[in-house]
Amino acid sequence: MRILVRDNNVDQALRVLKKKLTREGVLRELKRHRASExxxxxxxxxxxxxxxxxxxxxxxxxxxxxxxPMPKPKASASSRVPFPRGQGGSPTS
The missing domain is CATH 1.20.5 (Single alpha-helices involved in coiled-coils or other helix-helix interfaces)
Structure with a gap:
């Protein structure tokens, strides 16, 4: 598993890593193996x-x-328009 760190933004990379680990169930497995059940x-x-x-x-x-109803298809990465880097907050601000 690879997480890219862009513009030395380690906080964002950590958030992405945690989200991926949660989605794959790794954190749940770790918690289960930490103590006997x-x-x-x-x-x-x-x-x-x-x-x-x-x-x-x-x-x-x-x-x-x-x-x-069928689930709505997710937008592909190429069709999404990213927010300008370095400007936090909501997209409407």
Missing amino acids: KPSERKTREKAEAVRRARKLARKKAQREGLL
């Missing part, structure tokens, strides 16, 4: 993960069958 906690966690997977599959199936 009681069997009841493990069963609860595994059951919750199974429910999450089943809901995701059901949602995808409903979208394919036309019962739910």
Whole structure:
């Protein structure tokens, strides 16, 4: 995994790294391995993960069958217009 640091902006690079680690579930795995897990906690966690997977599959199936609207396509990186560097704040300021 690579994170580019632009204009010596380490804070932004750290934010990007944390977001990527969270999205891939690495932080959750680290937290799980930090301490031993009681069997009841493990069963609860595994059951919750199974429910999450089943809901995701059901949602995808409903979208394919036309019962739910398809998700909006994400804008590609080339079509997005970045804000000028060095100017923080909201885009409307």
